[in-house]
Amino acid sequence: MISVRNISKKYPVGKGELTAVNQLSFDVAPGELFGIIGPDGAGKTSLFRMLATLLLPDGGEALIGGCHVVKDYKQLRKKLGYMPGRFSLYQDLTVEENLRFFATIFHTSIDENYGLIRDIYEQIKPFKDRRAGKLSGGMKQKLALCCALIHRPTVLLLDEPTTGVDAVSRVEFWQMLQGLKSGGITIIVSTPYMDEASLCDRIALMQQGNFLTTGTPDGIKAAFAKPLLAVKADRMHQLVNAVREAPVVEDSYAFGEWAHAVMREEGHDRELESFLSAKGFRQVVVQQTEPTVEDCFLKLMRP
Amino acid sequence: MKQFKAFVRKEFYHILRDRRTLIILLGMPVVQILIFGFALSNEVGNARFVVLDPAQDPATTQIITQLDASRYFDYAGSCRTYREIEERFRREGIKLAVVFPPSFNQELQHLHTAQIQLVTDASDPNTATTLSNYASAVINDYQARTNAVAPLPYTILPVTRMLYNPQLKAAYNFVPGVMAMVLMLVCTMMTAITIVKEKETGTMEVMLVSPVQPLKIVLAKAVPYLLLSLVNVVTILLLSVYALEVPVRGSIPLLLLESGLFIVASLSIGLLISTATGSQQTAMFLSLLGMFLPTVLLSGFMFPIENMPWLLQQVSHIVPAKWFYQVVQSIMIKGKGLDGIWKETGILLGMTVVFLLLSIKNFKIRLA
Numbered sequence: 001m002i003s004v005r006n007i008s009k010k011y012p013v014g015k016g017e018l019t020a021v022n023q024l025s026f027d028v029a030p031g032e033l034f035g036i037i038g039p040d041g042a043g044k045t046s047l048f049r050m051l052a053t054l055l056l057p058d059g060g061e062a063l064i065g066g067c068h069v070v071k072d073y074k075q076l077r078k079k080l081g082y083m084p085g086r087f088s089l090y091q092d093l094t095v096e097e098n099l100r101f102f103a104t105i106f107h108t109s110i111d112e113n114y115g116l117i118r119d120i121y122e123q124i125k126p127f128k129d130r131r132a133g134k135l136s137g138g139m140k141q142k143l144a145l146c147c148a149l150i151h152r153p154t155v156l157l158l159d160e161p162t163t164g165v166d167a168v169s170r171v172e173f174w175q176m177l178q179g180l181k182s183g184g185i186t187i188i189v190s191t192p193y194m195d196e197a198s199l200c201d202r203i204a205l206m207q208q209g210n211f212l213t214t215g216t217p218d219g220i221k222a223a224f225a226k227p228l229l230a231v232k233a234d235r236m237h238q239l240v241n242a243v244r245e246a247p248v249v250e251d252s253y254a255f256g257e258w259a260h261a262v263m264r265e266e267g268h269d270r271e272l273e274s275f276l277s278a279k280g281f282r283q284v285v286v287q288q289t290e291p292t293v294e295d296c297f298l299k300l301m302r303p
Numbered sequence: 304m305k306q307f308k309a310f311v312r313k314e315f316y317h318i319l320r321d322r323r324t325l326i327i328l329l330g331m332p333v334v335q336i337l338i339f340g341f342a343l344s345n346e347v348g349n350a351r352f353v354v355l356d357p358a359q360d361p362a363t364t365q366i367i368t369q370l371d372a373s374r375y376f377d378y379a380g381s382c383r384t385y386r387e388i389e390e391r392f393r394r395e396g397i398k399l400a401v402v403f404p405p406s407f408n409q410e411l412q413h414l415h416t417a418q419i420q421l422v423t424d425a426s427d428p429n430t431a432t433t434l435s436n437y438a439s440a441v442i443n444d445y446q447a448r449t450n451a452v453a454p455l456p457y458t459i460l461p462v463t464r465m466l467y468n469p470q471l472k473a474a475y476n477f478v479p480g481v482m483a484m485v486l487m488l489v490c491t492m493m494t495a496i497t498i499v500k501e502k503e504t505g506t507m508e509v510m511l512v513s514p515v516q517p518l519k520i521v522l523a524k525a526v527p528y529l530l531l532s533l534v535n536v537v538t539i540l541l542l543s544v545y546a547l548e549v550p551v552r553g554s555i556p557l558l559l560l561e562s563g564l565f566i567v568a569s570l571s572i573g574l575l576i577s578t579a580t581g582s583q584q585t586a587m588f589l590s591l592l593g594m595f596l597p598t599v600l601l602s603g604f605m606f607p608i609e610n611m612p613w614l615l616q617q618v619s620h621i622v623p624a625k626w627f628y629q630v631v632q633s634i635m636i637k638g639k640g641l642d643g644i645w646k647e648t649g650i651l652l653g654m655t656v657v658f659l660l661l662s663i664k665n666f667k668i669r670l671a
Binding site: 105 | 305306310311313316317320322345505506508509510511512513514515668669670
């Protein structure tokens with residue numbers, strides 16, 4: 001459905017240049033939910049804008065549904081549903097007016113494609129006469145999704161749709177995406193939240209314009225290949241540095257209320273525990289844990 | 304077409320829901336016309352004057368009475384010495400002093416010539432010149448009447464007629480100017496700002512990904528401002544005819560058509576600015592500095608272009624407002640028809656086409 005080959009984007013910065021997207025290649029199958037996970041500044045938005053025909057790549061090419069993003073941009077724009085990162089609807093128009101406007105400019109009407117957006121729109125329908133600017137963050141995103149879907153696109157590009165949205169709305173939003181996926185729409189979604197990665201069929205971890213790895217969330221976790229321990233003790237802020245000094249530990253970093261320790265080999269839990277006790281830590285807890293996508297990301301980030 | 308209508312409707316929602324801006328847009332011409340008409344008048348009225356009149360004969364008394372009777376002057380008493388005149392200039396803000404020689408009437412009767420000295424406060428040179436002209440006119444008037452009683456054998460009397468504006472009303476000058484100014488502001492600045500606003504808020508991003516042709520987006524932006532500007536033109540005309548008593552001597556439909564042309568020209572400049580800028584602030588500064596200032600300074604309505612240095616005169620040729628100002632003046636004040644203003648109309652038309660083509664060419668179908 002989507003095939004990207006060596007796509008690049010550079011921006012001039014002073015005398016030099018900044019490579020926002022560095023020769024990326026990937027494929028997305030029809031009906032797949034593909035996630036691009038990466039922190040702010042990884043180059044996600046530049047990549048999305050190139051796919052959405054809004055930016056010209058400096059190198060490489062991309063085909064979406066057989067349309068070239070540069071040469072066939074006119075046909076492609078009819079097939080695309082695009083939701084930019086910033087809230088991009090008219091704040092001074094009501095919910096219904098926004099939706100109707102977007103339906104009209106895409107040569108369709110709300111009634112014609114209501115089936116597709118029903119589940120989402122029903123949730124914001126009680127507020128249909130409210131101005132979009134007065135909606136909460138979660139409702140804004142639902143409205144934006146409705147507007148991006150109203151012309152029944154075959155490919156949906158969602159640039160950080162859950163950024164700035166509360167936890168409950170984020171869960172709801174991802175459920176909607178699962179629903180759309182089962183309707184056959186191919187979706188590329190970007191997010192800075194690692195915990196959302198497991199909701200995608202396949203993900204790419206992005207950092208400084210490069211994909212660190214691509215694969216299914218489980219596949220990426222399986223490739224972690226090192227034993228991972230979660231450590232807890234009384235003086236938490238000194239703990240990470242202390243753990244890092246242990247000879248059996250390869251790397252350590254804070255992870256929520258725990259410190260994660262990547263071990264050099266299997267079965268050195270006891271050594272670590274006694275090492276920390278010798279350093280004067282109390283109430284030391286060491287337990288085995290499963291790597292998350294964030295662990296994989298951090299491991300891949302550090303060479 | 305359906306898409307276009309949806310766009311125009313959306314633009315109207317934007318304008319109508321932003322009440323404050325709407326009031327400013329519709330109220331601006333009213334306020335400007337009223338300010339220019341009643342507050343910023345450079346006509347002089349009721350200037351106080353003093354007299355140094357050692358003669359106090361029938362002739363001087365008559366001249367003083369006539370000066371006092373005119374609506375430009377108010378008699379503020381007499382002085383006995385020059386020093387006193389200066390004193391009163393300084394202390395009381397006297398604008399004019401009339402000084403007669405001690406034997407004014409005698410000289411006039413026997414020598415057939417006499418002098419009157421007019422002393423004016425030239426700290427404001429324009430007022431000073433105007434006042435001395437008015438005073439001279441009153442004195443000449445007196446002289447003419449005396450001569451009518453006892454005509455002199457040889458006299459040349461220059462009779463001036465102020466064509467088109469016999470009362471020398473300033474309103475004749477600034478109504479066309481205000482019209483150019485308001486239209487420039489509403490059309491150029493507002494169009495530029497609304498388009499750039501869509502870029503800033505990111506709605507342009509979504510718009511570009513839609514199958515709508517860019518031309519439609521841009522034209523739909525212009526339609527509401529075209530209508531709004533026509534409302535402004537009508538407001539200005541009604542105010543100037545009924546409040547300022549400035550006549551519309553030429554054809555009103557022609558005037559509206561020419562205004563329409565200038566509006567389209569201003570709109571296309573606004574579009575051009577919007578294609579070149581990325582933020583509302585830049586768009587505003589560019590329209591204010593690039594278009595509004597030249598409109599005020601170089602269109603000829605505040606400062607006569609003939610008096611400007613050669614370079615500025617050349618620059619004024621590319622200011623659309625200059626040509627529109629001349630067109631409005633010709634139609635309203637001089638009552639000219641299309642045959643009298645075809646050159647200006649042609650230039651405006653040419654500018655409009657160039658600006659429109661440039662802005663369509665510059666409109667980006669992508670973000671960068």
